Amino acid sequence: MLGEIIRRRFNFRFATILTSIIVLSGCSNSLVPEDGNDPIEGVNRAVHSFNKGLDTAVLRPVSKGYGTVVPETFRHVINNEVRYVQLPVTFANSVLQGNVERAGDTAARFFVNSTLGGLGALDPATDMGIPEHSEDFGQTLAVWGVGSGPYVELPLLGPTTVRDGLSRVADTALSPLTYIGQGTTTSIVKAAETPVRVVDTRERFGSLIDEALYESDDSYTVVRNTFLQRRRNAILNGNIDAETLPDIYNDEAF
Amino acid sequence: MKRRTFFALTSAFTLSTMMSASSAFAVTTGEARSLVENVANQVLTLIRQPGAPQSKTGELKSIMAQSVDMRQVAGAALGRYARGTNPGQRDRYVAVYQDYVARIYANRFSEYSGETISINGAQDFGRKGVVVDSSVNANGQTINIKWQVRDNRSGQPKINDIIVEGLSMISSQQAEFTQMIQQLDGDVDAFITRLQTLGT
Numbered sequence: 477m478l479g480e481i482i483r484r485r486f487n488f489r490f491a492t493i494l495t496s497i498i499v500l501s502g503c504s505n506s507l508v509p510e511d512g513n514d515p516i517e518g519v520n521r522a523v524h525s526f527n528k529g530l531d532t533a534v535l536r537p538v539s540k541g542y543g544t545v546v547p548e549t550f551r552h553v554i555n556n557e558v559r560y561v562q563l564p565v566t567f568a569n570s571v572l573q574g575n576v577e578r579a580g581d582t583a584a585r586f587f588v589n590s591t592l593g594g595l596g597a598l599d600p601a602t603d604m605g606i607p608e609h610s611e612d613f614g615q616t617l618a619v620w621g622v623g624s625g626p627y628v629e630l631p632l633l634g635p636t637t638v639r640d641g642l643s644r645v646a647d648t649a650l651s652p653l654t655y656i657g658q659g660t661t662t663s664i665v666k667a668a669e670t671p672v673r674v675v676d677t678r679e680r681f682g683s684l685i686d687e688a689l690y691e692s693d694d695s696y697t698v699v700r701n702t703f704l705q706r707r708r709n710a711i712l713n714g715n716i717d718a719e720t721l722p723d724i725y726n727d728e729a730f
Numbered sequence: 731m732k733r734r735t736f737f738a739l740t741s742a743f744t745l746s747t748m749m750s751a752s753s754a755f756a757v758t759t760g761e762a763r764s765l766v767e768n769v770a771n772q773v774l775t776l777i778r779q780p781g782a783p784q785s786k787t788g789e790l791k792s793i794m795a796q797s798v799d800m801r802q803v804a805g806a807a808l809g810r811y812a813r814g815t816n817p818g819q820r821d822r823y824v825a826v827y828q829d830y831v832a833r834i835y836a837n838r839f840s841e842y843s844g845e846t847i848s849i850n851g852a853q854d855f856g857r858k859g860v861v862v863d864s865s866v867n868a869n870g871q872t873i874n875i876k877w878q879v880r881d882n883r884s885g886q887p888k889i890n891d892i893i894v895e896g897l898s899m900i901s902s903q904q905a906e907f908t909q910m911i912q913q914l915d916g917d918v919d920a921f922i923t924r925l926q927t928l929g930t
Contacts, residue, residue, distance in 0.1 A: 683841060691929060694909045701905035702897060709896020714874060721858045721878060722806060722891045722900045729883060730805025730812060730820060 513626050513637075514700065520629040524696045527634060528689055531678075536686075539678035553597050555680070558673045560589055560596025561653060562610065568650040569611035573619045578609045578713075610710065613647045614640030618711045627700055635703035757887040759852035762860035762879035765887050769797045769877075770847045770864065773839075783840035784833075791832035799888040800828050807903040808918075811911050815918055823922050834929045842868045847875075859890060 514520065542551070563586045570579035585601040585608060592600045602608065617639055618624070625638030633641070648654055653669065656662050678685060692698045708720070772793050776786055794800060804827040805812045805820070815823070850863040859880025866873045876893040891900045907921070914920045 683838075692906060693924070693928070694906070694913065697905055697909040698902075701902055705897050705901060706895070714896065716853065716855070716861050716876065716893075718855050718858060720898075720901075721855060721861070722898065723858060724799065724802045724806040724890050724900070725880070725883065727805065727812065730802055730824075 513624070515626050516628070520627065520700075521696050523629045523631050524699065526631060527629065528695060530632070531685075531689060535674070535678050539675050539682060542675050543679045543682065551676070551679070554672060555676055556589075556593070556599045557596050558676050559599075559608070560586075560593070561651070561669060563589075564652050565647050565650050566609055566611045569613055569616045569647075570609065572613075572616045573611065575611075575713075578611065581607045582609055582611075609713075612640075613643035613650065614707075615711050617643055624707075627704065629696075629699075635699055637707070640707065757860055757879055757881050759854055759860050759862075761887050762862050762877075763849055763852045765797065765879055765889070766862040766864065766877045767847075767849060769793065769889065770866075774845055774847060777839045777842060777845065783836040786839075787829070787832040787836045790836050790839075791828055794832065795828065797889050799882045799890060800824065800831075802882070803890065803900060804828070806900050807907050808911075809904040809908040811908060811916070811918060814916075819918055819922070823918070823925075826922050826925050830925050830928060837929065861893075 563582055567579055567582040567586065570576075570582055585606045588601040588604060588606065589596050589599060592598070614637070622639055624640065627635070627637055628641055629635050630641060633644075636644075653666055656666075688698045688702060689695045708717070773790070776789055776793070779786070801824050804824045807827070808815070808823070845866050845868045847864055847866050850865060852860050852862045854860050859878055862877045862879060864875050864877065866875055874895055877889055878891040878893070879887050880890050882888045891898050893899070907925075910924065911918060911921045914924070
């Protein structure tokens with residue numbers, strides 16, 4: 477009975493979120509995000525300087541410390557776990573996109589790394605040549621034909637679009653971490669997941685993020701453009717869209 | 731031979747010659763592939779050499795000058811501001827741009843060593859050329875690199891764009907450069923001066 481009520485409420489909330497995503501993103505007819513769609517650039521730029529300040533003061537020093545103090549083997553295990561806990565989300569979204577191949581790869585990867593890999597601490601799936609994919613609900617909505625909506629830079633969470641930002645809620649709902657029981661260990665895992673992922677990513681892409689944030693004249697533009705291109709690539713599963721290929725001979729000879 | 735048959739035969743011959751001539755102008759997937767293989771191997775050899783990244787910029791610049799249509803790429807990176815430039819500005823900018831790209835990439839490569847590249851395939855995009863798909867294994871990670879190869883105006887196959895994990899070099903530079911010029915109130919000369927020291 478209680479379960480039924482929770483399920484109904486959840487379904488209702490889910491449907492509301494989905495509707496608002498579709499309505500909010502409806503103003504753009506492009507499935508993949510575009511650079512030009514940034515109507516709240518002023519607000520975004522203010523948030524960007526806040527995020528950049530936070531990176532300078534906290535995230536960059538913490539991730540540098542993590543990279544030098546923590547042994548590489550341990551960091552490797554952490555990174556395996558960070559990628560492992562995302563697999564159910566990728567699996568669910570592959571199914572929602574009707575992508576049987578990616579769903580199969582992800583299920584196989586999850587099975588191998590759960591068993592031989594000791595619940596994701598090791599990554600024997602990669603050694604066995606099982607491809608790794610990353611799918612989220614924002615990509616699923618894009619495949620279903622929902623436009624990206626405007627670009628948004630969120631405090632702490634960083635660059636996203638209206639569609640992709642709102643769809644994070646759905647990914648939380650699709651993640652088993654949301655539903656696993658109580659107890660101290662589970663609480664710690666749940667609480668630590670996001671900060672650990674953020675530090676792991678910041679450390680792994682350290683020099684590229686440094687380059688974007690501190691070695692360009694306008695880090696806001698660089699971050700926005702990089703995010704939107706990476707997003708398009710994720711939606712297209714790494715395939716090339718002929719439309720967006722540069723055409724350097726279109727103009728007169730330079 | 732009847733005149734009609736003769737006419738049909740000659741036109742078929744002309745048509746087929748025209749078709750083969752036009753396909754000779756467009757780069758084939760095989761040609762694009764070997765161009766990329768050649769360039770990638772030159773770059774990987776350069777990376778393996780000992781020495782500071784700054785000592786490698788000169789050679790990287792000459793590898794790129796041979797295989798990439800640097801002048802046209804430089805123009806594309808200026809986006810909407812390319813049209814308004816005069817010949818003097820263009821020459822100055824192209825020289826500064828070539829140094830800038832060599833400097834940036836030499837620095838990026840300095841983090842890697844012992845890479846191998848494998849070509850996964852090549853896809854023909856017609857007018858927009860051929861895209862060669864490759865994987866570089868670097869520090870235990872696999873990085874996807876795509877190379878857009880297209881004939882230049884003299885019919886020689888040249889690299890137009892390099893797409894690393896979905897990030898197009900031209901697209902990234904165009905976003906960055908046009909924003910810089912806009913912030914300089916459209917002053918291309920001031921931008922060229924700034925580009926000389928960017929990434930140093």
